[in-house]
Amino acid sequence: DAGVIQSPRHEVTEMGQEVTLRCKPISGHNSLFWYRQTMMRGLELLIYFNNNVPIDDSGMPEDRFSAKMPNASFSTLKIQPSEPRDSAVYFCASSLAGEPQHFGDGTRLSIL
Amino acid sequence: QKEVEQDPGPLSVPEGAIVSLNCTYSNSAFQYFMWYRQYSRKGPELLMYTYSSGNKEDGRFTAQVDKSSKYISLFIRDSQPSDSATYLCAMRPNDYKLSFGAGTTVTVRA
Numbered sequence: 671d672a673g674v675i676q677s678p679r680h681e682v683t684e685m686g687q688e689v690t691l692r693c694k695p696i697s698g699h700n701s702l703f704w705y706r707q708t709m710m711r712g713l714e715l716l717i718y719f720n721n722n723v724p725i726d727d728s729g730m731p732e733d734r735f736s737a738k739m740p741n742a743s744f745s746t747l748k749i750q751p752s753e754p755r756d757s758a759v760y761f762c763a764s765s766l767a768g769e770p771q772h773f774g775d776g777t778r779l780s781i782l
Numbered sequence: 783q784k785e786v787e788q789d790p791g792p793l794s795v796p797e798g799a800i801v802s803l804n805c806t807y808s809n810s811a812f813q814y815f816m817w818y819r820q821y822s823r824k825g826p827e828l829l830m831y832t833y834s835s836g837n838k839e840d841g842r843f844t845a846q847v848d849k850s851s852k853y854i855s856l857f858i859r860d861s862q863p864s865d866s867a868t869y870l871c872a873m874r875p876n877d878y879k880l881s882f883g884a885g886t887t888v889t890v891r892a
Contacts, residue, residue, distance in 0.1 A: 701878060711871070713882045761825055770816055772878065773825035
């Protein structure tokens with residue numbers, strides 16, 4: 671079974687550049703989550719989609735962050751402009767409503 | 783105070799030992815409890831999933847939930863070097879929002 675697929679696995683870019691992270695959820699799952707993981711703060715929920723509709727974006731740090739889910743098999747998380755404090759591992763997870771979340775292997779983002 | 787408390791360790795045990803991990807929480811609305819295993823540079827992988835209080839066993843893994851004490855545990859029997867990872871507890875009420883512990887780093891020495 672294909673799990674949650676994220677790309678790229680690693681991204682290194684300079685401050686001020688636009689960063690786009692991509693996620694393909696598990697087929698048939700109707701809930702999608704974006705998380706950020708840092709040593710200081712652990713795993714933090716950024717945004718939650720249900721049936722492609724953003725339900726909770728209260729965790730999105732600021733207007734520089736945006737997320738979209740144009741269809742059931744694809745989501746993006748965009749940071750524009752990027753800042754060094756955005757450096758973290760970003761995870762996408764998906765689930766059937768009410769069931770446990772399954773995570774991808776993340777994108778390790780470094781902003782220089 | 784954090785909603786979910788988990789000792790980050792690190793925890794080092796010899797191969798074959800029992801690994802005991804635990805989390806405490808403060809939100810009495812939590813109903814669903816999970817343990818995830820995270821290897822270095824990988825995503826969290828679901829290990830155990832339980833609803834409400836009680837025990838659940840899956841092979842070498844046993845999860846326990848005591849809602850009256852707001853305390854959950856994970857036991858790994860006959861630990862192997864391949865069990866070396868970070869273990870995250872996670873829990874939620876009857877909605878989507880997971881609250882995670884900080885994770886405990888475990889090393890099983892061969």
